[in-house]
Amino acid sequence: MNDMERRRAPTRTDVARLAGVSTAVVSYVTNDGPRPVAAATREKVLAAMRELDYRPNAVARALRLQRAQAVGLVVPDVSNTYFGALARELSNQAFTAGYALLLGDSDDDPDRERAQIESLVSHQIDGLIIVSLAPDSVADVNGTPTVYLNQRSQPGQLSVIVDNEGGARLAVSHLVEHGRRRIAHLGGREGAPGADERRAGWAAALAAAGLTADPALVRTAEYSRVAGHEAAAELLTRAPRPDAVFVASDVQALGLLAAARELGISVPHDLAVVSFDGTDDAVFSDPPLTAVEQPVPAIAEAALQAVLGQAAPAAGGLVPVRLVVRASCGCPPGH
Amino acid sequence: MNDMERRRAPTRTDVARLAGVSTAVVSYVTNDGPRPVAAATREKVLAAMRELDYRPNAVARALRLQRAQAVGLVVPDVSNTYFGALARELSNQAFTAGYALLLGDSDDDPDRERAQIESLVSHQIDGLIIVSLAPDSVADVNGTPTVYLNQRSQPGQLSVIVDNEGGARLAVSHLVEHGRRRIAHLGGREGAPGADERRAGWAAALAAAGLTADPALVRTAEYSRVAGHEAAAELLTRAPRPDAVFVASDVQALGLLAAARELGISVPHDLAVVSFDGTDDAVFSDPPLTAVEQPVPAIAEAALQAVLGQAAPAAGGLVPVRLVVRASCGCPPGH
DNA sequence: CTGTTAGCGCTTTCAC
DNA sequence: GTGAAAGCGCTAACAG
Numbered sequence: 001m002n003d004m005e006r007r008r009a010p011t012r013t014d015v016a017r018l019a020g021v022s023t024a025v026v027s028y029v030t031n032d033g034p035r036p037v038a039a040a041t042r043e044k045v046l047a048a049m050r051e052l053d054y055r056p057n058a059v060a061r062a063l064r065l066q067r068a069q070a071v072g073l074v075v076p077d078v079s080n081t082y083f084g085a086l087a088r089e090l091s092n093q094a095f096t097a098g099y100a101l102l103l104g105d106s107d108d109d110p111d112r113e114r115a116q117i118e119s120l121v122s123h124q125i126d127g128l129i130i131v132s133l134a135p136d137s138v139a140d141v142n143g144t145p146t147v148y149l150n151q152r153s154q155p156g157q158l159s160v161i162v163d164n165e166g167g168a169r170l171a172v173s174h175l176v177e178h179g180r181r182r183i184a185h186l187g188g189r190e191g192a193p194g195a196d197e198r199r200a201g202w203a204a205a206l207a208a209a210g211l212t213a214d215p216a217l218v219r220t221a222e223y224s225r226v227a228g229h230e231a232a233a234e235l236l237t238r239a240p241r242p243d244a245v246f247v248a249s250d251v252q253a254l255g256l257l258a259a260a261r262e263l264g265i266s267v268p269h270d271l272a273v274v275s276f277d278g279t280d281d282a283v284f285s286d287p288p289l290t291a292v293e294q295p296v297p298a299i300a301e302a303a304l305q306a307v308l309g310q311a312a313p314a315a316g317g318l319v320p321v322r323l324v325v326r327a328s329c330g331c332p333p334g335h
Numbered sequence: 336m337n338d339m340e341r342r343r344a345p346t347r348t349d350v351a352r353l354a355g356v357s358t359a360v361v362s363y364v365t366n367d368g369p370r371p372v373a374a375a376t377r378e379k380v381l382a383a384m385r386e387l388d389y390r391p392n393a394v395a396r397a398l399r400l401q402r403a404q405a406v407g408l409v410v411p412d413v414s415n416t417y418f419g420a421l422a423r424e425l426s427n428q429a430f431t432a433g434y435a436l437l438l439g440d441s442d443d444d445p446d447r448e449r450a451q452i453e454s455l456v457s458h459q460i461d462g463l464i465i466v467s468l469a470p471d472s473v474a475d476v477n478g479t480p481t482v483y484l485n486q487r488s489q490p491g492q493l494s495v496i497v498d499n500e501g502g503a504r505l506a507v508s509h510l511v512e513h514g515r516r517r518i519a520h521l522g523g524r525e526g527a528p529g530a531d532e533r534r535a536g537w538a539a540a541l542a543a544a545g546l547t548a549d550p551a552l553v554r555t556a557e558y559s560r561v562a563g564h565e566a567a568a569e570l571l572t573r574a575p576r577p578d579a580v581f582v583a584s585d586v587q588a589l590g591l592l593a594a595a596r597e598l599g600i601s602v603p604h605d606l607a608v609v610s611f612d613g614t615d616d617a618v619f620s621d622p623p624l625t626a627v628e629q630p631v632p633a634i635a636e637a638a639l640q641a642v643l644g645q646a647a648p649a650a651g652g653l654v655p656v657r658l659v660v661r662a663s664c665g666c667p668p669g670h
Numbered sequence: 671c672t673g674t675t676a677g678c679g680c681t682t683t684c685a686c
Numbered sequence: 687g688t689g690a691a692a693g694c695g696c697t698a699a700c701a702g
Contacts, residue, residue: 009477011695022673027697034698038671055477058457059397060695063678068394070437070458078423079615084414087422091413091440095447100454102405103438105426112430119435122393123405142344142390225615258619280414280560284593286621346679357689362681369682373687395679398694 010052019048030056058100062124071127071307072120074104074113076192080223080251081279082294083131086149089300090129097304099126108222110134117141127307131193147306149299150193160302163318164194164276167292168201169208170323171246171274174290176209178330180244180272184217186231186256187248192223198248198276217242221252228255236263236271243271250277253289257328268330278324288326295319345387354383365391393435397459405435406462406642407455411443411527415558415586416614417629418466421484424635425464432639434461443557445469452476462642466528482641484634485528495637498653499529499611502627503536503581504543505658506609509625510579511544513665515607519552519577521566521587527558533583533611552577556587563590571598571606578606585612588624592663603665613659623661630654 012030016023021041028037029045037045048054062068071094075083091101102125104116110133120128121141128146147158175183185202188195203213219235221227228247232255235242247253253275257267265271267287275282278293299319325331347365351358356376363372364380372380383389397403406429410418426436437460439451445468455463456476463481482493510518520537523530538548554570556562563582567590570577582588588610592602600606602622610617613628634654660666 012697013695023696024673024675024698025671028672031697036671041671053477055453055457057398057459057695059394059403059459060678061697062394063392063398063680063694064696064698066678068458078413078426079416079419081414081416081419084416084419084422087419087438088413088440088442091438092442095439095451095454100458101438103422103426103436104430105423107423107427116430118390119430122390123403123435124392124394142388225619229619254619257621258623261621284560284564284589286592286596288593348679358680359682359689359691360687363688366681371687376687392679395694396681398678398696399680399682401694 009057010054011057012054014052015045015048015054018052019044021045066124067126068100068124069098070100070102070123070125071129071304072102072104072117072123072125073129073131074106074116074120075131076106076108076113076133077224078103078105080249081281082223082250082277082296085279085296086131086300089296090304093297093300093304097308099308106133108133127304129303129307133189133193134191145307145309147303149303150197158306160299160306161318162194162294162299163321164197165201165204166318167276167321167323168198168246168248169205170321171276171290171292172202172205173209174323174325174329175244175246175272175274176205176211178244178272181211182214182217182240182242183211183244183246184235184242185219185246185248186228186235186252187218187220188223188252189220194276195220195248198246202246223249223251225251225255225258228252229259230255232256232259233263236260236265241265241271245271245273247273247275250275250279250281250289250291253291253328254281254285257285257287257289268328272330273328274323275328282324282326285328287328290326290329290331291324292321293324294321344392345389346392347389349387350380350383350389353387354379356380401459402461403435403459404433405437405458405460406464406639407437407439407452407458407460408464408466409439409441409448409451409455410466411441411448411468412559413438413440415584416616417558417585417612417631420614420631421466421635424631425639428632428635428639432643434643441468443468462639464638464642468524468528469526480642480644482638484638485532493641495634495641496653497529497629497634498656499532500536500539501653502611502656502658503533504540505656506581506611506625506627507537507540508544509658509660509664510581510607510609511540511546513579513607515579516546517549517552517575517577518546518579518581519554519570520581520583521563521570521591522553522555522583523558523587524555529611530555530583533581537581558584558586560586560590560593563587564594565590567591567594568598571595571600576600576606580606580608582608582610585610585614585616585624585626588626588663589616589620592620592622592624603663607665608663609658610663617659617661620663622663625661625664625666626659627656628659629656
């Protein structure tokens with residue numbers, strides 16, 4: 001017997017026939033309703049299902065019910081640790097709630113993002129979670145409930161938004177408290193999730209400290225190790241060199257750390273660093289990164305609830321973040 | 336107009352009515368066959384589709400055709416950089432081939448793995464790619480073509496297998512060439528993808544060098560930064576301490592690097608390290624990790640082809656790997 | 671408590 | 687070159 005041969009899967013009709021009941025009863029049993037079934041009958045049906053190794057066809061069910069018991073997720077790059085953690089959390093929470101997860105990687109390309117969305121929507125998903133590259137990506141989703149992460153797009157559009165600006169201010173103020181004065185910013189591309197707000201927070205914190213937000217101290221790059229490395233190499237070789245950097249993502253910070261090492265710049269002594277995300281990347285880097293931590297499970301939960309209609313996300317409410325102090329900012333180990 | 340209201344999506348019937356043709360013709364147009372359509376008619380249909388913003392219902396199509404144009408992927412943990420890279424690659428390749436990707440994170444739990452598989456299969460996916468925790472996870476997939484990654488499971492079972500043992504031998508031999516003698520192994524859990532073969536390769540390379548594979552020099556852990564850190568802390572505090580470690584994954588190596596730092600052990604001077612995977616984690620760590628590199632795009636392509644039936648993976652063929660030398664092994668920077 | 675049956679949106683054979 | 691209609695597997699209203 002080759003398990004690979006695509007034999008026709010048993011259907012509800014087969015089960016009904018074997019159990020000697022109607023197909024409706026099989027339905028009532030598998031769905032526990034909407035009509036009651038006698039215990040003895042139920043037993044017969046269950047036995048037949050076991051015998052045939054029957055499993056309901058989710059596609060037929062989806063067609064009938066107009067919902068697929070599935071949600072979609074589109075991210076710019078799953079191999080980014082933060083998006084990976086988000087996907088993991090979402091997969092787990094969705095699964096627990098009885099939903100499958102369709103994943104679309106937009107590969108940091110707006111066109112592909114749109115195409116991925118189209119594809120997921122055509123699969124009749126019940127909800128769509130988008131971490132978008134383009135804030136105006138209106139994406140006609142054909143009525144599929146959609147929530148944007150870290151993107152305040154159209155009015156009336158659902159979104160769950162992290163306190164990006166507040167987090168950035170936390171980070172930069174902390175650097176100021178360390179006595180740093182030339183605080184640079186290595187940020188995400190304009191329009192990238194959270195990027196603009198994090199930059200605004202950087203500028204606001206500097207202003208509050210009476211420092212100027214020098215545009216020459218800003219670099220933007222894709223959220224990736226490689227891009228962060230490249231941008232950092234440039235930022236750190238200009239004179240006069242910054243004495244601190246607020247980085248908009250852990251992965252970019254990893255790239256910056258590597259660049260600093262190559263240039264013989266000691267972190268935190270010569271250069272204090274605080275990043276954003278707070279994934280395991282921040283915990284195990286050298287030195288460990290002081291970072292604004294995003295509560296991934298809470299974010300995933302909020303997004304899922306928003307999209308599955310259990311609860312609209314608190315309008316205007318921001319997901320709170322906190323600063324987790326490690327070594328890259330210059331705080332003593334004991335802290 | 337609120338885009339969120341779930342208005343009924345236009346169906347092929349709506350298009351047919353608006354275009355003044357039969358539903359069959361609409362089908363012929365969307366699918367470019369199987370019957371020809373007059374140019375003028377086609378134009379009318381296309382116009383109607385545009386006007387209604389029609390998009391075919393993939394679920395109905397799947398039910399009819401008995402294939403969903405979707406493939407499933409189950410991994411132990413998407414937030415592991417290697418699995419993340421794999422998911423990214425697979426999402427992109429599948430998308431390009433016209434397939435959606437259903438992602439299941441098994442959360443390093445065999446029960447959940449089985450449940451995730453069940454769920455994906457019930458969604459009528461056309462193929463299933465599993466990176467399994469349990470080698471004997473026979474998983475009745477109801478006839479869905481299934482390929483295991485790095486897991487030689489049942490005979491007749493499709494699998495794409497990396498040259499884990501060969502890669503491990505490469506890694507360990509390299510350490511031997513550096514003059515290391517007490518070469519430890521920080522591996523994956525028994526049965527974890529590639530774990531047993533990598534350990535075997537470690538032992539084989541030691542034997543070939545006339546060294547003994549001391550079981551006391553072996554630790555196993557989950558493929559994660561945290562678990563790698565914990566196991567490494569234990570391994571590096573026992574006396575006499577190893578002078579080199581072959582680590583079975585990049586993420587574990589990151590944990591080990593952190594542990595070494597905490598213990599004041601200098602890498603590569605006091606401890607040479609080579610890991611397996613060769614993701615960006617290896618490129619940007621401190622020091623950068625010499626690693627056995629897995630060709631993720633090739634692996635993804637092989638898995639996809641195997642499962643979509645374009646080509647059976649070369650029986651007994653192993654995906655070749657190569658050793659990428661960076662700094663953690665002790666090679667001079669110029670190398 | 672159980673059975674019959676319409677119909678979800680789509681593809682495709684068969685007739686015109 | 688175009689249309690009518692059957693049927694994919696399932697649910698649930700309705701009838702008994």
